[in-house]
Amino acid sequence: METLIELRDNDxxxxxxxxxxxxxxxxxxxxxxxxxxxxAIPWGLDIDALASxxxxxxxxxxxxxxxxxxxxxxxxxxVAEAMTFPGAIKGVALVxxxxxxxxHDAGVANPTVxxxxxxxxxxxxxxxxxxYGQQVFWIYKELxxxxxxxxx
Numbered sequence: 001m002e003t004l005i006e007l008r009d010n011d012x013x014x015x016x017x018x019x020x021x022x023x024x025x026x027x028x029x030x031x032x033x034x035x036x037x038x039x040a041i042p043w044g045l046d047i048d049a050l051a052s053x054x055x056x057x058x059x060x061x062x063x064x065x066x067x068x069x070x071x072x073x074x075x076x077x078x079v080a081e082a083m084t085f086p087g088a089i090k091g092v093a094l095v096x097x098x099x100x101x102x103x104h105d106a107g108v109a110n111p112t113v114x115x116x117x118x119x120x121x122x123x124x125x126x127x128x129x130x131x132y133g134q135q136v137f138w139i140y141k142e143l144x145x146x147x148x149x150x151x152x
Contacts, residue, residue, distance in 0.1 A: 003036040006085045017093035030139040035066040064088035071095045
């Protein structure tokens with residue numbers, strides 16, 4: 001999977017932006033894996049994956065982090081930058097920081113990984129856990145256990 005190679009190749013950058021944003025580097029990795037999953041799906045075999053990809057494009061989300069207009073603006077990224085792995089890493093880390101801040105503002109003192117991921121995916125979650133949040137949490141646990149990418 002190309003995403004895993006990119007994660008390995010950009011490990012120092014992931015750690016840098018995660019530290020700068022005050023978020024867990026494995027959460028950054030988990031979001032990138034979740035958002036890049038469409039690249040690994042053979043579309044001819046999965047019509048739902050193709051439909052999901054097309055919906056993303058209609059919503060104006062781009063690159064490995066599927067960053068929309070407001071996320072790109074918050075991270076100071078152009079569409080071209082968001083389409084690169086280094087740009088996506090920066091964007092994901094900073095949007096995760098904003099997601100944590102939004103949850104704190106909504107009264108969620110100690111948000112879980114699943115809550116933060118759900119907030120990343122939809123700025124309207126405010127502490128609710130969506131299927132997306134659960135999927136990212138599963139990837140996160142696999143990363144923490146070293147079953148994806150080995151020990152980080």
